[in-house]
Amino acid sequence: MLELCLNKTEIHVTCPGCGCLCDDVELTFAEGRISKFAPQCALGERWFRNHSEVTQPVAELEGIATDYDTAVRQSLELLEQADYPLIYGLSRSSSPGQRAAVALADRIGAVIDTTASMCHGPSIMALQEVGEVTCTLGEVRNRADLVIFWGCHPAASHPRHADRYSVFAKGRFTPDGRDSRIVVMIGEANKVAAWKLSPSGGEADLVIPVPLDGDFEMIAQLRALLRGTHVDGVTEPVLQLIELMKNCHYGIVFFGLGLAGSRMWEGSQPTNSGHIHVAALLQLVAELNAVTRFTARRMRMQGDVSGADNVLLWQTGYPFAVDIARGYPRYNPGEFSANELLERCESDLCVIVGAETIPHFSRAARDHLKSIPTIVLDYPNVPLEFTPTVSFTTAVYGLHAAGTAYRMDNVPLPLRALQPSPYPTDEVVLTDLLAGFRGD
Ligand code: SF4
Incomplete structure (x- = not known):
C-alpha cells in the first residue's frame, strides 16, 4: 500500500502554476x-517541484520552529490587539480557504x-x-480564427496557452490549428x-508596437475606423488590424498586465490609467x-x-x-x-495568505509591512524578505490537499490531493483562528 503511494503516476492532474489551470498533466x-x-x-x-519538499516546520514564531x-x-x-487588520493574498488558495478568509475578515472587522x-x-x-x-477557452479553441494578444507575452507567463487553447490547438471549426488562425501581437x-x-x-x-501609454490612442483609432470615420495619422498595421477584425468569423483579444498598467508588469512603471485603456x-x-x-x-x-x-464577490458583493x-x-x-493601505501606514496587523506578490509592493508599503506584526500562511519554500511574527506552512492545494480553483475564464476545476504532507490547509488555520477569536 505504502509502495503504491510512494511510486505512482497520476493522470489528469490540474496544474495551478498559472491561470491556464491545465488539467491534462501527468505526474x-x-x-x-x-x-x-x-x-x-x-x-x-x-x-510542483518547489512545493513538494516538506522539510519546513508546520509553524514558526519570529523564524523559530x-x-x-x-x-x-x-x-x-x-488579532485581539489589532485595531485595523488587513487580510491579503488568496490567489494561490482554493475556494474553501478563500471562504474561511472572508469569514475571519468579517469576524475581526478587517480589510480583505x-x-x-x-x-x-x-x-x-x-x-x-x-x-x-467574453467566452470560455474551449470556445476559443473551437472557433477563434483571429487571436490577438495585447500587452501580454504568453510564452513567458502562460507557457501552454497557445498549444492548448489559442494558437496551435485544433478545434471543431479550426481543424488546421495554427493554419486556421491569424495571430496578432500588440505590445510595448x-x-x-x-x-x-x-x-x-x-x-x-x-506585430504592432505601441509607444509608451499609446494603447488608448490606438484603440480610439480602431473604434473610429470601425464606424467609418476618417482618421489622420493612422499607421498601416492599424489599418490592417481593423480589416482583420471586421472580416474574421470569431475574434478574441487576450489582454494582459501591459494594457492594465499593473504594478506587476515587469520593467514598467504602474500607471493610474490602466482601467481607462481596458474600458476602451x-x-x-x-x-x-x-x-x-468578438470576445x-x-x-x-x-x-x-x-x-x-x-x-x-459571492461573499461580500465586491471582488477585491x-x-x-x-x-x-x-x-x-x-x-x-x-499596497496603498500599507503605504499610508493605516493597517496595524497583516494576515498574508500567500506572499508571492509582496515583492511587487512599493518600497513604502514593504517598509511598513516590516514594522507591524504579520501572520503569514504560505506553501513550503516560498522565500520572504522579512521574518513574520507568526508563520504557518500550509498544505498545497492540488498536491497535498483537494480543493477548487477557477481557470482564467472562470471555469471551476477540481484540485486533487496527490501526496501526503504534515501541513494543515489555510482553511484549517483560518477556521481555527475564527473559532478562537473572542473579540472582547
Ligand atoms: S501553462 Fe500554466 S497551468 Fe499549464 S502546465 Fe504550464 S504552468 Fe501549469
Whole structure:
C-alpha cells in the first residue's frame, strides 16, 4: 500500500502554476518525490517541484520552529490587539480557504484584499464600468480564427496557452490549428518584437508596437475606423488590424498586465490609467459584435486569482479591496487595496495568505509591512524578505490537499490531493483562528 503511494503516476492532474489551470498533466512520483512532469512546461514543473519538499516546520514564531497550537494562540493574541487588520493574498488558495478568509475578515472587522489589486484590478474596474463580451477557452479553441494578444507575452507567463487553447490547438471549426488562425501581437515598442507565441517558438502574423501609454490612442483609432470615420495619422498595421477584425468569423483579444498598467508588469512603471485603456478595449470588442463575433479575456497570472474574485464577490458583493471594519462591506480600490493601505501606514496587523506578490509592493508599503506584526500562511519554500511574527506552512492545494480553483475564464476545476504532507490547509488555520477569536 505504502509502495503504491510512494511510486505512482497520476493522470489528469490540474496544474495551478498559472491561470491556464491545465488539467491534462501527468505526474510521476518515485519514492514519494516528483520524478516526472508531462507534458513539458517549465513553469508548471517548477511549481510542483518547489512545493513538494516538506522539510519546513508546520509553524514558526519570529523564524523559530514552534508547535501549531502555540502559533494559533500567538496569532489570536495579535488579532485581539489589532485595531485595523488587513487580510491579503488568496490567489494561490482554493475556494474553501478563500471562504474561511472572508469569514475571519468579517469576524475581526478587517480589510480583505486579493492579489487582483496588484495585477488585473484595473481590468475588473473597467468591466464593472462597461461590461465584457467574453467566452470560455474551449470556445476559443473551437472557433477563434483571429487571436490577438495585447500587452501580454504568453510564452513567458502562460507557457501552454497557445498549444492548448489559442494558437496551435485544433478545434471543431479550426481543424488546421495554427493554419486556421491569424495571430496578432500588440505590445510595448521595445519588447513586442522579441515575444514568442510559446516556449518552443512561433511568430505572430502581425506585430504592432505601441509607444509608451499609446494603447488608448490606438484603440480610439480602431473604434473610429470601425464606424467609418476618417482618421489622420493612422499607421498601416492599424489599418490592417481593423480589416482583420471586421472580416474574421470569431475574434478574441487576450489582454494582459501591459494594457492594465499593473504594478506587476515587469520593467514598467504602474500607471493610474490602466482601467481607462481596458474600458476602451472592452468597448471596441462590444462594438465589433455589430459586424462579427468578438470576445475579450484577461490573461490571469496566479493559479486561482479568478477564484479569489469569485469567492469575494459571492461573499461580500465586491471582488477585491473590501473593508468590513464597520460591520458591512465597502469597496474602494486605492483606498482599501493592500499596497496603498500599507503605504499610508493605516493597517496595524497583516494576515498574508500567500506572499508571492509582496515583492511587487512599493518600497513604502514593504517598509511598513516590516514594522507591524504579520501572520503569514504560505506553501513550503516560498522565500520572504522579512521574518513574520507568526508563520504557518500550509498544505498545497492540488498536491497535498483537494480543493477548487477557477481557470482564467472562470471555469471551476477540481484540485486533487496527490501526496501526503504534515501541513494543515489555510482553511484549517483560518477556521481555527475564527473559532478562537473572542473579540472582547
Ligand atoms: S501553462 Fe500554466 S497551468 Fe499549464 S502546465 Fe504550464 S504552468 Fe501549469
